[in-house]
Amino acid sequence: MEEINASIDVDKRLASQDIRGSLAHVAMLADTGIVGRQDAEAIAAGLRQIEGEVAAGTFRTSRALEDIHMNVEARLAELVGEAAGRLHTARSRNDQVATDFKLWVREAVDGLGAELVDLQRALVERAEEHAATVMPGFTHLQSAQPITFGHHLLAYVEMLERDRGRFADARARMNTSPLGAAALAGTAFPIDRAATAAALGFDGPARNSLDAVSSRDFALEALAAAAICATQLSRLAEEVVVWCSAPFSFVRLSDAFTTGSSIMPQKRNPDAAELVRAKVGRIVGALTSLLVVMKGVPLAYSKDMQEDKPPVFDALPALSLCVRATAGMVRDLTANEEAMRALAGKGHTTATDLADWLVREAGLPFREAHRVTGACVRAAERSGRELAELSAEELAAVDGRITSDALGVLSIDRSVESRTSLGGTAPERVREEAARWRARLWS
Numbered sequence: 301m302e303e304i305n306a307s308i309d310v311d312k313r314l315a316s317q318d319i320r321g322s323l324a325h326v327a328m329l330a331d332t333g334i335v336g337r338q339d340a341e342a343i344a345a346g347l348r349q350i351e352g353e354v355a356a357g358t359f360r361t362s363r364a365l366e367d368i369h370m371n372v373e374a375r376l377a378e379l380v381g382e383a384a385g386r387l388h389t390a391r392s393r394n395d396q397v398a399t400d401f402k403l404w405v406r407e408a409v410d411g412l413g414a415e416l417v418d419l420q421r422a423l424v425e426r427a428e429e430h431a432a433t434v435m436p437g438f439t440h441l442q443s444a445q446p447i448t449f450g451h452h453l454l455a456y457v458e459m460l461e462r463d464r465g466r467f468a469d470a471r472a473r474m475n476t477s478p479l480g481a482a483a484l485a486g487t488a489f490p491i492d493r494a495a496t497a498a499a500l501g502f503d504g505p506a507r508n509s510l511d512a513v514s515s516r517d518f519a520l521e522a523l524a525a526a527a528i529c530a531t532q533l534s535r536l537a538e539e540v541v542v543w544c545s546a547p548f549s550f551v552r553l554s555d556a557f558t559t560g561s562s563i564m565p566q567k568r569n570p571d572a573a574e575l576v577r578a579k580v581g582r583i584v585g586a587l588t589s590l591l592v593v594m595k596g597v598p599l600a601y602s603k604d605m606q607e608d609k610p611p612v613f614d615a616l617p618a619l620s621l622c623v624r625a626t627a628g629m630v631r632d633l634t635a636n637e638e639a640m641r642a643l644a645g646k647g648h649t650t651a652t653d654l655a656d657w658l659v660r661e662a663g664l665p666f667r668e669a670h671r672v673t674g675a676c677v678r679a680a681e682r683s684g685r686e687l688a689e690l691s692a693e694e695l696a697a698v699d700g701r702i703t704s705d706a707l708g709v710l711s712i713d714r715s716v717e718s719r720t721s722l723g724g725t726a727p728e729r730v731r732e733e734a735a736r737w738r739a740r741l742w743s
Contacts, residue, residue, distance in 0.1 A: 302363065302364070305366060305603075306363045306366050306367070307366065307367045307368075307606045307609075308361050308362070308363055308365065308366060308367055308368060308371060309363070310609050310610055310613065311367050311368045311397070311400075311609055312361055312368050312371075313404070313609075313613055314368050314397075314400040314401065314403075314404055314609075315354045315359065315368055315372065316351065316354055316355075317399075317400040317401075317403040317404050317407075318368050318369055318372055318396070318400045319347050319348075319350060319351045319354070319372060320403065320500065321396060321399045321400055321403065321479060321496075321500065322343075322347050322372070322387060323344055323347050323348075323499075324479070324495075324496045324499035324500050325387070325390075325391060325479060325496055326340050326343045326344055326347070326387055327340070327344070327495075327499065328491060328492050328495045328496045328499070329386070329387075329389060329390065329491075331492065331495065332489075332490055332491060332492055334389055334390060334489050334490070334491070335386045335389060339383040339386050340386075342380045342383045343376065343380060343383055343384060343386065343387050345380070346375075346376045346379040346380040346384065347372075347376065349379060350372055350375050350376065350379070353375075359375070362374070367393070367397075368400075369393050369396050369397065369400075370393075373387065373388065389489065390480070390482065390487045390489035390491050391479065391480065391482055391487070392481075392482045392483035392484075392513070394481070394482070394483050394484065394513040394514075394600070394601045395478045395479055395480060395481040395482055395483075395509075395512060395513050396479070397605075398478035398481075398512060398513050398515075399477060399478050399479045399500070401516075401519065401608070401609065401612075402474055402477075402478065402518055403500065404612075405474065405518060405519055405522050405612060405616070406471060406474060406475065406501075408522070408612075408616040408617070408620070409467050409470060409471045409474075409522055409616075410471070411620060412467055412526075412529075412616065412619060412620055412623065413464055413467055413468065413471075415620055415623040415624055415627070416460050416463060416464050416467075416529075416623055417464070417741055418623075418624075418627050419460060419623050419624075419626055419627040419630070420457050420460050420461065420737070420741055421741050421742070422627045422630040422631050423453045423454065423456055423457045423460075423630055424453075424454070424457060424734050424737045424738055424741065425631075426449075426450070426453050426630055426631075426633075427449075427450035427451075427453040427454045427457070427730060427733075427734045428450065428731070428734045428738075429450070430448065430449035430450040430453070430635060430637075431448060431450040431727045431730040431731045431734065432448060432450070432716075432727040432730075433448055433449040433450065433635060433637050433640060433641075434446050434447075434448060434449075434637075434640060434641045434644045434712055434713065434716055435447060435448065435449045435452065435550065435640035435641070435643070435644055436640070436643045436644040436646070436647070436649060437452070437649075437725070442647065443643065443644070443646055443647030443649050444647075444649065445649050445650075445652055445715065446644040446645075446649050446650065446712040446715050446716050446725075447644075447716065447719075447725040448716055448725050448726075448727060448730055449635060449637075449640060450727070450730040450731075450734065451724075451725040451729075451730050453630075454730065454733050454734065454737070456532070456536055457737055459532045460529075460532065463525065463528060463529040463532060466524075466525035466528060466529070467522070467525050467529075469521075469525075470518070470521040470522050470524075470525050473518065473521065474518035474521070474522070475501075475502050475503045476497070476502055476503060476504055476505060476506040476507075476512075477493065477496060477497035477500060477502035477504070477505045477506060477512075478505075478506050478512035478513060479493065479496045479497070479500070479505070480493035480496060480505060481506060481509035481510075481512035481513050482509065482513075483513070483600075483601070484509055484510055484513055484514070484599075484600035484601060485509055485510075486509045493505035509600075510599050510600045511599075513600050513601050514597070514599050514600040514601050514602075514605075516590065516594055516605060516608050519590060519608060519612050520587070520590055520591065520594070522612070522616065523583070523586055523587040523590060523611065523612060523615055523616075524587055526583050526586075526587070526615055526616060526619045527580075527583050527584045527586075527587045527615075529619060529623075530579065530580040530583040530584065530618075530619055530622060531580055531584075533576055533580070533619075533622050533623065533626050534576065534577045534580040536576075536626060537573040537574070537576040537577040537626065538573075538577055540553070540570055540573040540629060540633070541570050541573050541574060541577065544568075544570045544573070548639065548643070549636050549639045550635065550636055550639055550640050550643075551633045551634065551635055551636060552568075552633065552634045552636065553568070553570055553572070553573075553629060553632055553633055553634075554632050554634075555568070556628075556632055557570070557571075557572040557573075557625075557628060557629050557632050558570055558571060558572070559571045572625050572628070572629055573629060575625070576622045576625055576626055579618050579619075579621075579622050582614060582615060582618055583615045583618055583619055585611075586611035586612065586614055586615035587611070587615070589607075589610075589611040590607075590608060590611050590612070593605070593607045593608060594608075641712070644712050645686060645688065645712050646686065647686075648677045648680060648681075648686055648687040648688075649712065649715070650687060650688055650709065650710045650711070650712060650714075650715045651673050651674075651676075651677055651687055652673075653709040653710060653714070653715045653718070654669075654673045654676065654687065654702075654706060654709060654710060655669040655670050655672075655673040656669070656709070657705075657706050657709045658672060658673065658701065658702070658706075661703075661705065661706070662701040662702075664701070672698065672699045672701075672702075675698050675699065676690065676695055676698045676699075676702075679694065679697075679698050687710060688710040688711060688712075692704035692706070692707055695707075
């Protein structure tokens with residue numbers, strides 16, 4: 301029973317949050333006259349001493365005391381004697397753990413928000429550097445149209461901004477205090493829940509005592525945001541792995557973010573990217589784990605909720621590491637502009653530009669222009685060349701409405717420069733977007 305019941309090995313991470321909650325609680329007990337001022341001051345002094353022990357790594361825990369709350373209280377009794385027993389007046393371990401856990405998750409979310417900004421900044425800096433660097437844009441991992449590397453990187457800035465928004469939304473919704481809800485029904489003591497909520501940085505107290513102690517949707521929402529964010533990072537990590545491979549050779553990572561092989565001395569493996577890609581499994585798994593834990597728990601508290609913390613304590617630090625590692629890789633990578641440009645011109649990637657020219661200059665409906673351009677592509681393939689390598693005469697032989705003026709739209713530089721619509725890949729648009737992000741992220 302002790303083995304299955306004890307949670308101290310996990311929830312000892314909540315020591316500092318537990319002490320903060322207790323300090324707010326005892327201050328309120330003194331202000332409301334529920335506990336005498338002398339006892340409250342002794343309790344507060346003892347809690348601060350324990351806080352110092354936790355920070356110094358000298359605080360000792362016992363599995364026999366089950367959890368962090370009882371371990372702190374036992375140490376407090378050693379320090380201040382009988383007065384320690386007054387601390388738990390008008391509260392339960394149920395509202396205590398919900399408060400501690402919310403404080404921990406809130407801090408983790410705040411940290412992730414700052415780390416995501418740093419990653420966005422890294423991407424913006426590289427996008428500015430490569431605003432005009434031509435690379436192939438892909439659909440189905442097939443060369444589709446030429447784009448710029450800067451434009452590609454800014455796509456992740458947009459994605460990460462939505463991730464930041466999801467974490468911000470989750471934080472706003474979680475920011476109500478469970479403290480004072482007691483076991484499940486509130487308390488008969490004349491407590492001031494607004495005071496403890498304010499002391500702990502909450503917007504206010506949770507309004508229903510049952511909900512306050514038994515809901516873990518704040519953790520679920522943080523994990524859902526984490527799972528989405530990890531998936532976004534995994535996509536970028538996958539691209540880095542592909543780009544580092546010899547068939548592409550688009551980027552190179554230094555030894556700082558790669559590892560060698562135990563047998564092949566020439567290898568430079570993008571292990572940091574591969575590990576970011578892999579950790580999404582743990583983070584998505586954490587969300588699934590907590591969803592399954594909570595799905596059948598009736599109101600209010602049940603010991604099932606002891607299993608709420610391991611997935612959160614695993615997933616959010618793992619995501620933090622992934623964000624920081626990705627920012628490091630983005631700053632570390634060197635782009636091979638020649639390789640990018642070479643592949644951008646392969647696969648008839650300016651075919652759409654020819655179709656657009658036929659619509660603008662020859663007045664064809666787009667579907668007809670699409671058919672004509674397809675015929676030109678087939679002609680190029682039969683000759684073993686790229687579409688842009690066909691002469692004006694060869695193009696006119698496919699369709700007489702194509703003139704020599706069409707040759708101007710078939711270069712990859714012209715194609716990229718022409719995409720000036722809002723959100724387009726033209727270097728001028730990339731520079732404008734990078735400047736907009738710089739003003740936003742560095743303010």
